[in-house]
Amino acid sequence: MRYEDIGDRIELIALFRDGRIRPLKFRWRDRVYRIQRVNGEWVSDQGQTRFYHYSVMTTGPDVYELTYNGDTRAWLLDRVCLIG
Amino acid sequence: MMRAHVRDRLTESNRRALGPGEPHRNPTRARVIVHVDMDAFFAAIEERDNPALRGKPVIVGGPKGSRGVVTTANYVARGYGVGSGMSLAKAERLCPDAVHISTKGGKYTWVSLQIMEIMRRFSPEVEPYSVDEAFLDGSGCAHLFGGLYHYGAAIKRAILDELELTASVGIGPSRVVAKMASGMNKPDGLTVIEPHRVAARLGPLPVGKIPGVGPTTEQALKSLNINMIRQLVECPRDLLEMKLGKHGDDLANKLAGAEGIDRIGLEQPVDDKSKGHEHTFHRDVTSRSRLLQQLLVQCEMVSRRMRRDLFVGRRVTLKLRTHDFRTRSHQRVTRDWTDDPVELFQVARGLLDDIWREEERIPVRLVGVSVSGLIRPGEPAGVQEDLFLARLRERRALLFRAVDDLRDRYGENIVGLAAGYGSRRSSTPGITLSA
Structure with missing residues (x-):
C-alpha cells in the first residue's frame, strides 16, 4: 500500500441534496471512475474558503481523496492510496 | 451505511456490558453522567476513510523516519507495545510494518464536531472534554430511552450509524465514575455503574486508576498505605488533606463520586490541573x-x-x-x-x-x-x-x-x-x- 500525492483538477458529477454533496463519478486522465462508496467526508477552512473532502472508492480497491473548493467550485484529486 | 461486522461487534459488546437481567432503569432518577470516549479516534478515522488499513497496525503522528511522537495508535499497533506519546522512532522499532499517517488536525476536529452534534441530540448538556471525549448530563433524558443501558447504547449506535466509528461509553452518578466506567470495557464498550454499585465496582481498583491521580499523588497515598480506592474511601478526610493539601480536598470529591454521592457537577472538570x-x-x-x-x-x-x-x-x-x-x-x-x-x-x-x-x-x-x-x-x-x-x-x-x-x-x-x-x-x- 502506498500513497501518491496527485493534485490534479478533475471533472466530477455530484448530487447536491439536503445540504450535502455526494460525489458520483469523476473523470481523471481520460478515464471515468464510478464511485461505489464514500468512506468518509470532512470539511476544512483556509481563510474564507471552505473545502469539502471525500475519501472514496471506485470499482477497485484503491482509495481516492477528492476535494471540492467551495470558492472556485472546482474538484481536485488530492491523492490516491494504491493497494497492493 | 453500518457494516454488518461492526453491527455485530456492537451487539456483542452491548450484550457483554448488559449481562443477564434487567436493563438499568434508574428508578430513583439519580444524577446520570455519561462519558463518551472514542476508540483510538484518529486511527479509527483513518481506517474508516481507507478500509485497506483495517487489520494493519496504524500509527498516526508523522511519516516514517520523522521526528515527533505517536498521536494515536490503533489497537493492532498497541498490541506491539506502541502507545500515544511515544517517539515515532521507538514506535517504528517496535512495529516496523506499521502504516504511518501524518496527523490531520482539521479532519479530526471536523469529525469531533459531528460527534458533539450527535450527542446534543441526547442531552442539552454536553461538555466536550477533548477532541475525542465528552461528558453528557443525562439525568433528565435517560428514562426516555428505557433506562441507562438503552440510553448509552443509543448514543453508541447513533455515532456508529452516522460516522462509522465506535465509542466506549461509561455511565455513572458522577463524572469520575462515568470516566472510569468508559475505560473498563474498551474498545466499543458500554459500562453502567449505578449509584449503589459504585463502591463495589470501583473499591477494588488501585487509586492510580482515578482520573487526575498521577504518580506523585499515588506515591503520597501509598505512603499512607492506601493502595485501593476502597482504602481511600475509608481514610479520614483530614488525614488526606494533611498529606495532600488542597489536592486532598479534590480527592475527597472524587471519593464522593466513588461513594456514589454526586458532588461533582458537569460544569466542574475534575482533573483539569493544567x-x-x-x-x-x-x-x-x-x-x-x-x-x-x-x-x-x-x-x-x-x-x-x-x-x-x-x-x-x-x-x-x-x-x-x-x-x-x-x-x-x-x-x-x-x-x-x-x-x-x-x-x-x-x-x-x-x-x-x-x-x-x-x-x-x-x-x-x-x-x-x-x-x-x-x-x-x-x-x-x-x-x-x-x-x-x-x-x-x-x-x-x-x-x-x-x-x-x-x-x-x-x-x-x-x-x-x-x-x-x-x-x-x-x-x-x-x-x-x-x-
Whole structure:
C-alpha cells in the first residue's frame, strides 16, 4: 500500500441534496471512475474558503481523496492510496 | 451505511456490558453522567476513510523516519507495545510494518464536531472534554430511552450509524465514575455503574486508576498505605488533606463520586490541573529567536484553551528537551491570575533565559509550555488584582475574544500574534496582530 500525492483538477458529477454533496463519478486522465462508496467526508477552512473532502472508492480497491473548493467550485484529486 | 461486522461487534459488546437481567432503569432518577470516549479516534478515522488499513497496525503522528511522537495508535499497533506519546522512532522499532499517517488536525476536529452534534441530540448538556471525549448530563433524558443501558447504547449506535466509528461509553452518578466506567470495557464498550454499585465496582481498583491521580499523588497515598480506592474511601478526610493539601480536598470529591454521592457537577472538570502544549521540532533548534517564536505560538494555543474552558492560572512551566534527550523544566508563579497569551509568553521567555543560553548552542529538540493552578475567573483567588493593569487586560480580553471568534470560523491560522508568524503550520496568509 502506498500513497501518491496527485493534485490534479478533475471533472466530477455530484448530487447536491439536503445540504450535502455526494460525489458520483469523476473523470481523471481520460478515464471515468464510478464511485461505489464514500468512506468518509470532512470539511476544512483556509481563510474564507471552505473545502469539502471525500475519501472514496471506485470499482477497485484503491482509495481516492477528492476535494471540492467551495470558492472556485472546482474538484481536485488530492491523492490516491494504491493497494497492493 | 453500518457494516454488518461492526453491527455485530456492537451487539456483542452491548450484550457483554448488559449481562443477564434487567436493563438499568434508574428508578430513583439519580444524577446520570455519561462519558463518551472514542476508540483510538484518529486511527479509527483513518481506517474508516481507507478500509485497506483495517487489520494493519496504524500509527498516526508523522511519516516514517520523522521526528515527533505517536498521536494515536490503533489497537493492532498497541498490541506491539506502541502507545500515544511515544517517539515515532521507538514506535517504528517496535512495529516496523506499521502504516504511518501524518496527523490531520482539521479532519479530526471536523469529525469531533459531528460527534458533539450527535450527542446534543441526547442531552442539552454536553461538555466536550477533548477532541475525542465528552461528558453528557443525562439525568433528565435517560428514562426516555428505557433506562441507562438503552440510553448509552443509543448514543453508541447513533455515532456508529452516522460516522462509522465506535465509542466506549461509561455511565455513572458522577463524572469520575462515568470516566472510569468508559475505560473498563474498551474498545466499543458500554459500562453502567449505578449509584449503589459504585463502591463495589470501583473499591477494588488501585487509586492510580482515578482520573487526575498521577504518580506523585499515588506515591503520597501509598505512603499512607492506601493502595485501593476502597482504602481511600475509608481514610479520614483530614488525614488526606494533611498529606495532600488542597489536592486532598479534590480527592475527597472524587471519593464522593466513588461513594456514589454526586458532588461533582458537569460544569466542574475534575482533573483539569493544567493546560499545556508541547512541540517537537523537525530539526534541533539553536536559535533563541526561533525558540521564542515557537513559544509565543504555544502560549497562544494554551491561552486559547484556557479561555475556551474558562480558566485562569498563575503557575507557568517551561519544559525544554535538548538533543541528548535531557529534559529540564522550570516554573514561575505570576503575580495575577491570567489567561493572556502575551503575559504567559513574557513569563515563558524569562524561564527560557533561566535554563538555556544561546551562546552555549545546545540544540533544543522539544519545548513545552503549561499553566497550572487553574481556577475559574471570579473565583476567590486571594490575590489583589493590579488595578492599573485591569483596564489593559479588559481591552486585550476583548481582542482575544474576537481572535477566538475568527479562529472558530476560519481556522486556527487565520490570525495570530505577529511575532509568532512563521511558526504556524499553515502557509495560509492570515491577519497578524501586534500586542
